[in-house]
Amino acid sequence: MRRYETIFILRPDSGDPQIKEAIKRYEGIIAAGAGEMIETEEWGSRELAYKIKGERRGFYVRLDYVSPGPVMNEVERNLRISDAVLRYLSVLVDDNADVAKAREELEARNRRIAEAKAAQEARAAALMASREERVEAEEAPDAPEEIMEAAVDEIAGPEGDREPD
Structure with a gap:
């Protein structure tokens, strides 16, 4: 046919x-x-x-x-x-x-479309997560600088123990 x-x-x-x-x-x-x-x-x-x-x-x-x-x-x-x-x-x-072969091709095409859609949704979700992390990092105070200053103060001890530059 x-x-x-x-x-x-x-x-x-x-x-x-x-x-x-x-x-x-x-x-x-x-x-x-x-x-x-x-x-x-x-x-x-x-x-x-x-x-x-x-x-x-x-x-x-x-x-x-x-x-x-x-x-x-x-x-x-x-x-x-x-x-x-x-x-x-x-x-x-x-x-x-052949009807059976045509239906197999159709099912394979639909599977590929579903897989591509799932991959696209996963990429979109990962992109949104990275954007949210970036926004959170921008909103947070500069934590590394504060930690560094605290570490220097702790190592140097009281203000009087610091050597002048």
């Missing part, structure tokens, strides 16, 4: 329930045609580069699926006749795709 990726833009005035319903409808078309969904991503509302059907914003959705060719044609036909869809684009990703 072939692996496809279809991205479509919905009208921004569609409410959340209508958006979810539209996504489920297209996923249902794929499932009914002996296809399998790999991933559905909702990219959210974004500003368009230019007006499309009078709209400046649109809600982006990406479907990643494996199916026979006629199923993709049916998905595109339904996207074309829907009033809620501003634009769509389907791309053939792989001519002979």
Whole structure:
């Protein structure tokens, strides 16, 4: 079977329930045609580069699926006749795709993203801790100088025991 990726833009005035319903409808078309969904991503509302059907914003959705060719044609036909869809684009990703392999790749990518995010959060926390330490050090009195003066006084004894410079 072939692996496809279809991205479509919905009208921004569609409410959340209508958006979810539209996504489920297209996923249902794929499932009914002996296809399998790999991933559905909702990219959210974004500003368009230019007006499309009078709209400046649109809600982006990406479907990643494996199916026979006629199923993709049916998905595109339904996207074309829907009033809620501003634009769509389907791309053939792989001519002979394995669903299990595609899901493994997706899980590996998600793991890498999660690890990178955790590392970034750890770096941010370390940076914040070092900034807090720096602020605390600036606010504290000059402790090393005071300690040094006390040590010199202790070694020299009373004022009279000091040698003149």
